[in-house]
Amino acid sequence: MIQSLTAEKLTVQRGSRRLVENLSFTVKAGQALSLEGANGAGKTSLLRLIAGLLPAGAGSVTLHEGDTEISEPEERGKYVGWLGHHDALKASFTVSEQLAFFSKLYGREGDEIALLGQVGLSRQAELPCRYLSAGQRRRLALARLLASRRPLWLLDEPFAALDTVGKALVARLIALHCGEGGLVIAATHESLGLSNETLRLGNAVLKL
Amino acid sequence: MFDWLFRYANPARFMGLSGALLPWLWSAALLTLATALYLGFSAPPDYQQGRTVLILFIHVPAAIMATNVYACMVVASLFSLINRHILADVAARTAAPLGAIFTLLALITGSLWGKPMWGTWWVWDGRLTSTLVQFFLYLGYIALWNAIEDETRAARICAVLALVGAVNIPIIKFSVDWWATLHQGESIMSGNLAGPFLVPFLVMMLFYMLLFVCLWLTRIRTLILERRLRSLMGAA
Amino acid sequence: MTPFLALLTRDLRLSVREGGGAVLALGFFALVATLVPLGVGPDLNLLAKMGGGILWVGAALAALLSLDRLFQADYEDGSLDLIALSPLSLEGAAFAKIAAHWLSTGLPLTLLSPILSVFFGLSGSAVIALTMSLAIGTPAVSAVGAIGASLTLSLRRGGLILPLIVLPLLVPAVMFGAGMVLEAQTGLTNGAVGFLAAFSLAASLLSPFVAAQGVRLNLAG
Numbered sequence: 001m002i003q004s005l006t007a008e009k010l011t012v013q014r015g016s017r018r019l020v021e022n023l024s025f026t027v028k029a030g031q032a033l034s035l036e037g038a039n040g041a042g043k044t045s046l047l048r049l050i051a052g053l054l055p056a057g058a059g060s061v062t063l064h065e066g067d068t069e070i071s072e073p074e075e076r077g078k079y080v081g082w083l084g085h086h087d088a089l090k091a092s093f094t095v096s097e098q099l100a101f102f103s104k105l106y107g108r109e110g111d112e113i114a115l116l117g118q119v120g121l122s123r124q125a126e127l128p129c130r131y132l133s134a135g136q137r138r139r140l141a142l143a144r145l146l147a148s149r150r151p152l153w154l155l156d157e158p159f160a161a162l163d164t165v166g167k168a169l170v171a172r173l174i175a176l177h178c179g180e181g182g183l184v185i186a187a188t189h190e191s192l193g194l195s196n197e198t199l200r201l202g203n204a205v206l207k208l
Numbered sequence: 209m210f211d212w213l214f215r216y217a218n219p220a221r222f223m224g225l226s227g228a229l230l231p232w233l234w235s236a237a238l239l240t241l242a243t244a245l246y247l248g249f250s251a252p253p254d255y256q257q258g259r260t261v262l263i264l265f266i267h268v269p270a271a272i273m274a275t276n277v278y279a280c281m282v283v284a285s286l287f288s289l290i291n292r293h294i295l296a297d298v299a300a301r302t303a304a305p306l307g308a309i310f311t312l313l314a315l316i317t318g319s320l321w322g323k324p325m326w327g328t329w330w331v332w333d334g335r336l337t338s339t340l341v342q343f344f345l346y347l348g349y350i351a352l353w354n355a356i357e358d359e360t361r362a363a364r365i366c367a368v369l370a371l372v373g374a375v376n377i378p379i380i381k382f383s384v385d386w387w388a389t390l391h392q393g394e395s396i397m398s399g400n401l402a403g404p405f406l407v408p409f410l411v412m413m414l415f416y417m418l419l420f421v422c423l424w425l426t427r428i429r430t431l432i433l434e435r436r437l438r439s440l441m442g443a444a
Numbered sequence: 445m446t447p448f449l450a451l452l453t454r455d456l457r458l459s460v461r462e463g464g465g466a467v468l469a470l471g472f473f474a475l476v477a478t479l480v481p482l483g484v485g486p487d488l489n490l491l492a493k494m495g496g497g498i499l500w501v502g503a504a505l506a507a508l509l510s511l512d513r514l515f516q517a518d519y520e521d522g523s524l525d526l527i528a529l530s531p532l533s534l535e536g537a538a539f540a541k542i543a544a545h546w547l548s549t550g551l552p553l554t555l556l557s558p559i560l561s562v563f564f565g566l567s568g569s570a571v572i573a574l575t576m577s578l579a580i581g582t583p584a585v586s587a588v589g590a591i592g593a594s595l596t597l598s599l600r601r602g603g604l605i606l607p608l609i610v611l612p613l614l615v616p617a618v619m620f621g622a623g624m625v626l627e628a629q630t631g632l633t634n635g636a637v638g639f640l641a642a643f644s645l646a647a648s649l650l651s652p653f654v655a656a657q658g659v660r661l662n663l664a665g
Binding site: 341344345347348349351352355356358361364365368369372373375376379380382383384386387390 | 598
Binding site for chain 3: 014048051052053054055074077078080082084085086087088089090091092093101102104105106107144
């Protein structure tokens with residue numbers, strides 16, 4: 001179990017552009033951090049950096065698990081549950097096939113049916129993904145996030161494309177994950193519905 | 209180990225040093241060219257090839273440069289990947305078109321020499337074929353560079369391609385030679401440059417190297433200046 | 445089921461369902477084998493001489509057709525991020541994708557080649573040599589192609605650049621492959637089998653590492 005994540009003096013760089021400089025923050029188990037900032041402020045890049053996909057221009061991100069510290073980018077990635085911009089769905093795969101593939105890829109198997117029930121997609125289980133609405137696609141992506149059973153959730157605009165019921169579902173899942181001792185970092189324009197911290201990018205304000 | 213190199217790898221320092229050196233290098237290049245031409249034309253015509261042997265003065269150094277420039281590109285690419293230095297990126301990028309031109313020159317002059325010697329413009333001789341493949345390796349590298357928008361990313365990705373090419377070139381050379389003997393071709397291009405032709409040839413080779421260094425430095429300087437200009441004009 | 449097999453079977457399924465990469469490659473290969481005799485003329489003696497080389501070039505080109513989407517499709521829809529974060533290393537993922545590409549493209553092309561060699565009047569021993577050479581050599585096409593695919597995965601026109609950077613690297617495979625057919629036709633031992641096998645093995649073992657690096661660099665963009 002991860003106790004905390006610390007970012008120290010991070011520089012977020014995309015290509016030759018510097019987006020964020022000298023950023024430090026800590027997220028503890030059970031906490032959610034929401035990233036705010038205008039488009040292009042570097043929210044997505046920061047999430048990719050934390051996930052270990054984007055190398056840090058400077059500084060470090062460290063996960064603390066017991067006495068061990070994990071700061072190697074690719075090792076860090078093995079703790080990450082990722083919900084990106086894109087839904088990562090193949091049009092010809094059915095909902096359950098899609099979920100089963102990712103469960104197996106992540107070395108987890110078994111409870112796909114229960115997960116689909118949890119996100120409200122039980123009825124669509126055998127439907128190819130090309131017939132899903134944007135909201136349903138997002139729900140499937142959420143089911144996949146749950147299936148990964150990773151402690152650190154990195155969410156890029158988790159509320160996008162969802163209706164009010166869907167948004168409530170996301171907030172509930174985040175609260176549940178934090179309740180189980182997970183960590184959440186979400187780039188979002190909307191409140192996570194928790195007494196969470198907010199990190200504003202672009203004007204370097206850290207609200208506690 | 210490379211400390212001395214990195215002292216000059218700072219773009220500002222590089223600009224100062226290369227700016228001071230270039231006039232001298234250009235002068236040396238022109239001087240060696242004049243010497244090489246004089247020596248070449250004053251040498252007695254070859255008893256077999258006659259005056260056409262002079263084409264080899266242009267051809268053989270160009271063919272050698274085709275490989276040498278690639279080697280420079282590979283070294284720059286290594287630095288680009290390991291040290292992530294902007295100067296290495298620019299050096300690798302600018303070497304490629306020069307290498308492609310030397311390779312093209314080798315192909316054209318080889319063909320011009322081949323016409324009176326073999327009676328055809330092209331022979332699938334081992335060395336010519338390798339040079340042709342080399343030309344395509346340069347083209348692919350240049351095309352990839354131009355296709356990737358972000359310069360830093362382009363540099364890293366193209367560096368990987370250059371290294372893969374470097375690993376593959378000896379295999380390609382080997383396979384082409386194997387293939388040429390398989391099809392009963394003999395190495396006709398082993399143009400003999402011994403005796404009275406050796407010295408003029410070596411001077412010509414020196415000229416090619418100086419020419420490459422001059423052009424390379426000039427291109428690197430141009431790209432660095434372009435970059436500065438862009439940042440002056442307010443690019444991110 | 446291990447993550448490696450999960451990715452391998454998914455890619456195989458996708459190749460059958462989406463775009464039908466395998467079927468397209470086979471169609472392309474068959475068309476090349478039809479067009480060349482139409483262009484050259486029906487002289488079977490001449491065609492038999494050329495057959496090994498033509499079919500090798502055709503197979504290599506056909507295999508490259510679907511290669512540009514090897515990583516690109518997963519990059520565009522976000523799957524590649526999830527694959528990169530999975531327990532499978534990127535090297536392992538690249539290897540799984542190369543294997544899936546070979547199974548869905550290289551292998552069917554190899555199996556089709558004896559039928560197409562009829563168009564070229566190849567002798568029995570030459571047909572066997574051609575099929576063998578494709579079986580040994582097409583993994584190299586998938587593997588070296590995967591390097592190109594990883595480098596061009598973020599490019600909109602990657603499909604145009606991929607052959608330009610990959611084909612020069614495949615020169616040895618084509619030469620050794622066609623050389624095996626020549627050996628069967630002339631009866632003169634030339635060692636092509638050994639060279640082709642060595643090239644294919646080295647390419648298959650090394651390219652996952654290079655392709656993983658290419659993916660890494662592109663994901664970091």
